[in-house]
Amino acid sequence: MTIARVILSESSGRWAFALRSVLANSGVVVTEVAGLKNAFRRLRDDSHALLAFEATEACAEGGLELLHANRMRDPGSGVIVLLDTLTAPSESVWHEAGVIAVAASPRHLAAMARLIRRYFDTRDTPPLTFREAVWQRIPWSESELKSKI
Numbered sequence: 001m002t003i004a005r006v007i008l009s010e011s012s013g014r015w016a017f018a019l020r021s022v023l024a025n026s027g028v029v030v031t032e033v034a035g036l037k038n039a040f041r042r043l044r045d046d047s048h049a050l051l052a053f054e055a056t057e058a059c060a061e062g063g064l065e066l067l068h069a070n071r072m073r074d075p076g077s078g079v080i081v082l083l084d085t086l087t088a089p090s091e092s093v094w095h096e097a098g099v100i101a102v103a104a105s106p107r108h109l110a111a112m113a114r115l116i117r118r119y120f121d122t123r124d125t126p127p128l129t130f131r132e133a134v135w136q137r138i139p140w141s142e143s144e145l146k147s148k149i
Contacts, residue, residue: 004028004120005046006080009039010054015082018106019052022113028120040066043077048123050116052080055087055094064097071098078119080112 006023008016008030019030033039036059043051055063067079081094083104091102100119103112 003048005049006030006116007039007042007046007049007051008032008053009034009036009051010082011056011059012054012084014106015052015054018109019112022109023116026113026117028116036063036066040070043070043079044074047074047077050078050080050119052082054082054084055090056084057086060087060090064093067094067097067099080116082106 004027016032033042036053039051039053043049053063079099080101081099088104094102101112101115
């Protein structure tokens with residue numbers, strides 16, 4: 001089983017405690033990584049993880065470039081952007097860039113915690129094969145069909 005991990009890159013120190021608090025007892029581990037490039041590298045190495053990074057005025061443009069490169073390489077990876085007061089007006093830009101969520105305040109992360117748990121719940125379930133998907137939708141089981149033949 002893989003570890004449900006949120007890779008966190010921040011410079012303000014506001015988000016780690018808040019994320020750990022809302023994810024307490026959920027089985028999700030928050031791992032802090034210094035530097036945005038290191039965080040994206042870590043996400044590339046751990047494809048089951050989720051990346052959350054703080055987009056400050058100093059790193060927002062670089063974060064957007066790294067996000068674009070990541071989306072080209074692995075469109076299924078999950079990224080969350082954490083905004084400060086200066087970058088909060090850019091929320092729609094981040095959604096357009098393909099992030100799964102944007103947060104502007106560490107005080108309002110309950111909905112974010114539910115989204116993170118759902119993200120890992122769906123990632124842990126392996127996709128059904130075509131045959132399994134068909135058998136799951138029909139009103140009788142495969143064993144009932146075989147017993148009548």
